[in-house]
Amino acid sequence: xxxxxxxxxxxxxxxxxxxxxxxxxxxxxxxxxxxxxxxxxxxxxxxxxxxxxxxxxxxxxxxxxxxxxxxxxxxxxxxxxxxxxxxxxxxxxxxxxxxxxxxxxxxxxxxxxxxxxxxxxxxxxxxxxxxxxxxxxxxxxxxxxxxxxxxxxxxxxxxxxxxxxxxxxxxxxxxxxxxxxxxxx
Numbered sequence: 684x685x686x687x688x689x690x691x692x693x694x695x696x697x698x699x700x701x702x703x704x705x706x707x708x709x710x711x712x713x714x715x716x717x718x719x720x721x722x723x724x725x726x727x728x729x730x731x732x733x734x735x736x737x738x739x740x741x742x743x744x745x746x747x748x749x750x751x752x753x754x755x756x757x758x759x760x761x762x763x764x765x766x767x768x769x770x771x772x773x774x775x776x777x778x779x780x781x782x783x784x785x786x787x788x789x790x791x792x793x794x795x796x797x798x799x800x801x802x803x804x805x806x807x808x809x810x811x812x813x814x815x816x817x818x819x820x821x822x823x824x825x826x827x828x829x830x831x832x833x834x835x836x837x838x839x840x841x842x843x844x845x846x847x848x849x850x851x852x853x854x855x856x857x858x859x860x861x862x863x864x865x866x867x868x
Contacts, residue, residue, distance in 0.1 A: 691805040696856040698810035701775045701848035705736070710807050711777070714847065717803035718779065721796035724788035730796060730842075733780040733833050740833070744780075744820050745772045747829055751819030771816050775846035780817065782830065782839040793842035800845050810850040817844045 706714075711734065718732040735741055748771040752761045764771065772778050781796055783789040797813050804811045821830050821841035830841065 687806060688802070691802050694856060695801060695805045696810070696854045697812040698848075698850045698852060698854060699770070699773045699812055700850065700852040701773060701810075701846070702851045703774075703776070704849045705776050706809070706848070710809065711736075713807055714777070714779070714800060714803055717799045718781075718796055721792070721799045723792040723795075724786075727786070727788075727792075729786060729789070730781055730783045730792060731835060731839050732796070733782065733835060735778045735780065735833070736776060738774075741772055741775065741778050744778065744817060744829070745770065745774075747820035747825070748772075748817055749819075751822050751826060754823060754825070755819065772814065772844075772846050773812060775848040777847040778844060779847065780821075780833070780835075780844045781842050782835050783842050784838050785840065789840075790842060797843045797845050800847070804845075804847045808849075809847050811845050811847045814844045814846060817841060 715732070715734065721730075723730065735744070746769075749761060749764050749769055752764060779797075779800060781793045783793055786792075801811045801813060818841050820826060826841075830839070831837075
C-alpha cells in the first residue's frame, strides 16, 4: 500500500514497554498539533491535552491509578494490577491525558483526539497504547488535586489517555474479523 496514513493505521498495535529515550521537540510539536487538529462536536474545543514528560509525574499518575482502584474498593482489580507489576502507564517518555468538560459528546471528542494521537505517533516512528484506567487516578478529592497539580482547569474531567514512545517490545497488530462489517447497499 502506498498510503502512509493507511500504513500507520494498519501497522499500529498497543505497546506496553518503552525505551528510555526522550521524544524530540519536533515530535512533541507534531503530536500537539495532531491533538489540537482533532475535530469536536459543534467545534466546541472544550478539551485540554496534558502532555507529561516528567518521569516523576508519570510515576505519580501510575501510582495514583492503583490508589484510586483501592479507594474504589475493587480489591480484585487492585490485585490484578499488582500482579502485573503495578504498571498502568508502562513508563513511557510521554503520557498525554485528555480532559474535557461535561457534555454530551465529551467522550466521543476525546476518542477522536486519542486516535489522532495514536496515528500521528505511529507516523512519526513512535508507538503507543490508549489507556482508560488512569481515570481511577483522577477520581475523588485526591484525583482533583492531582489534576490541579497538572494544571487542569476546574470543571475538566479525565476522559482518556495515551502513552507514547519508542517501543521496547514487539507486538503484531490485532487481527480483525471482516464479519463485523455490516454492509447496506
